[in-house]
Amino acid sequence: MSDKIIFISTHPIQYIVPLYQVIEEHGQLNYEVVYCTDETIKYEIDKHFGREIKWDIPLLEGYKHKFLKIILGSLL
Numbered sequence: 011m012s013d014k015i016i017f018i019s020t021h022p023i024q025y026i027v028p029l030y031q032v033i034e035e036h037g038q039l040n041y042e043v044v045y046c047t048d049e050t051i052k053y054e055i056d057k058h059f060g061r062e063i064k065w066d067i068p069l070l071e072g073y074k075h076k077f078l079k080i081i082l083g084s085l086l
Contacts, residue, residue, distance in 0.1 A: 015041040021050045022069035030073035043075040 019026065022045060030043050051069050 012040050015039055017041065017043045019043065019045055021045055021047045022075075023050070024065045024067055024069065027067065027069050027073070030075070031071075034073040041074065043073060045075060045077045048077050 017030070033039055033041060050063070050065075
């Protein structure tokens with residue numbers, strides 16, 4: 011059985027996604043990206059910036075990923 015690398019991130023980030031895409035393109039690592047939330051891909055009003063945010067690159071294409079379901083209230 012080969013080892014697997016798990017990248018854990020809070021959410022898809024526009025300047026890190028290209029790294030995951032390059033890793034997938036080379037196909038030499040057994041890996042997966044796990045995100046805690048999909049908040050940045052919903053194209054809603056960003057509560058921190060106070061406006062709608064749309065990224066100019068596809069945040070979920072070209073690499074292996076999945077989302078965790080975390081309810082912060084249950085962690086407190």
